[in-house]
Amino acid sequence: MAARLSAGAATASVLPLAVAGHACAAAGRAYAAKPRRATATSADVKTESVTGDASLGVHAAAHGLLYGCAVNMNALGADAAYAALVREQCRIVVAENAMKWGALRPSAEGFNFDQADALVAFAESNRMKIRGHNLVWHQNNPKWLEAMATEANARELLVTHIETVAGRYAGRMHSWDVVNEAIRVEDGRADGLRNSVWLRLIGEEYIELAFKTAREADPQALLTYNEYGIEAETREGEQKREAVIEMLRRMVARRVPLDAVGVQSHIAAAATVAAGGNKSAASQVGAGLMRFIAAVRELGLQVFITEMDVNDRALAADGPGRDAAVATAYRQYLELVLGDAAVKAVLTWGITDRYTWLDHEEGRADGKAERPLLFDAAGKAKAAFFAVREAFDQRGAAS
Numbered sequence: 001m002a003a004r005l006s007a008g009a010a011t012a013s014v015l016p017l018a019v020a021g022h023a024c025a026a027a028g029r030a031y032a033a034k035p036r037r038a039t040a041t042s043a044d045v046k047t048e049s050v051t052g053d054a055s056l057g058v059h060a061a062a063h064g065l066l067y068g069c070a071v072n073m074n075a076l077g078a079d080a081a082y083a084a085l086v087r088e089q090c091r092i093v094v095a096e097n098a099m100k101w102g103a104l105r106p107s108a109e110g111f112n113f114d115q116a117d118a119l120v121a122f123a124e125s126n127r128m129k130i131r132g133h134n135l136v137w138h139q140n141n142p143k144w145l146e147a148m149a150t151e152a153n154a155r156e157l158l159v160t161h162i163e164t165v166a167g168r169y170a171g172r173m174h175s176w177d178v179v180n181e182a183i184r185v186e187d188g189r190a191d192g193l194r195n196s197v198w199l200r201l202i203g204e205e206y207i208e209l210a211f212k213t214a215r216e217a218d219p220q221a222l223l224t225y226n227e228y229g230i231e232a233e234t235r236e237g238e239q240k241r242e243a244v245i246e247m248l249r250r251m252v253a254r255r256v257p258l259d260a261v262g263v264q265s266h267i268a269a270a271a272t273v274a275a276g277g278n279k280s281a282a283s284q285v286g287a288g289l290m291r292f293i294a295a296v297r298e299l300g301l302q303v304f305i306t307e308m309d310v311n312d313r314a315l316a317a318d319g320p321g322r323d324a325a326v327a328t329a330y331r332q333y334l335e336l337v338l339g340d341a342a343v344k345a346v347l348t349w350g351i352t353d354r355y356t357w358l359d360h361e362e363g364r365a366d367g368k369a370e371r372p373l374l375f376d377a378a379g380k381a382k383a384a385f386f387a388v389r390e391a392f393d394q395r396g397a398a399s
């Protein structure tokens with residue numbers, strides 16, 4: 001059994017946020033644990049400038065942070081207002097899907113880099129950094145992969161893919177998510193590793209193989225392990241954090257080339273915050289996550305918040321506090337994690353509600369569109385935008 005995470009410097013109070021893994025949304029039943037500052041009103045939202053020096057990218061940079069978002073390539077090509085929004089706000093971008101196996105590998109023999117190249121060109125022409133996502137995952141793989149991969153050819157398939165993809169963009173990437181979501185405690189292994197196609201065919205050394213191959217293919221990119229479900233102050237969250245940190249410790253001890261950990265941060269707004277707050281049982285965010293971040297820092301690794309969004313499934317569609325509760329979740333989560341200097345980047349998973357992936361996942365029970373991001377479907381800054389910007393501003397001076 002993995003040792004418990006040692007207590008770090010963090011003494012964070014528990015925050016009233018529900019946390020949702022992307023497979024199953026937790027209902028947000030939480031309460032306000034600390035006083036909330038006023039969020040921007042809709043009147044502020046209309047008049048205040050949010051571009052140029054007022055943008056998230058500029059505010060983040062002033063506090064030693066990179067801000068950016070995941071980019072939907074279909075929207076980037078078709079929606080000029082969306083492209084302008086990304087350009088105005090982001091200093092770093094990541095492809096929401098275009099660099100996954102499912103997009104790059106139409107066939108076992110071939111690669112299709114059209115969308116990935118388009119993202120790199122967009123980023124470079126706008127002087128943005130680029131995160132690569134991802135080289136190894138159990139999801140979004142092409143159908144042919146599981147059909148043709150065998151114990152005999154899996155290593156070669158993996159190595160060729162990483163050499164080709166990371167090699168193509170070598171020297172131009174800020175970071176690569178080399179392995180995504182390798183831990184799943186429910187799969188029952190003592191080491192917590194997920195029973196993925198790569199584990200079955202290669203064994204646990206697929207992780208080391210992937211990182212070593214990525215380092216050789218692109219020595220300049222920061223190599224990242226990216227994971228979800230490590231945010232919640234629940235037993236499941238703690239078990240997952242323990243399994244992840246044990247895996248990271250084994251990797252560092254074996255000198256696996258690893259530079260950073262991505263905390264995906266798909267969280268949920270708490271219904272009771274929208275309702276004014278009351279005390280009830282909750283999935284919460286707090287000291288456990290901060291101990292995890294401290295442990296990652298003590299391993300000499302950076303931390304990136306890689307995929308933040310705040311689903312609003314637990315909130316009444318027409319309740320007055322819906323956008324305010326989402327903003328509160330952003331503010332409290334970011335104020336907490338940005339308290340650790342190891343956190344160097346914040347990316348949201350999308351930027352406008354118009355293109356959120358959540359509408360295509362579980363969605364709201366009432367069938368209405370989710371509002372989990374920083375700009376509304378018409379491209380107007382929401383209270384969440386101002387909450388994020390203020391959380392960046394509180395971070396202290398750039399280091």
Ligand code: XIL
Nearest residue numbers: 022096097133140180228264307357
């Ligand atoms: C999601 C995309 O947003 C969707 O468009 C796609 O259908 C599935 O993948 N964790 C990750 C991301 O690491 O790659 C996922 O992105 C969201 C959860």
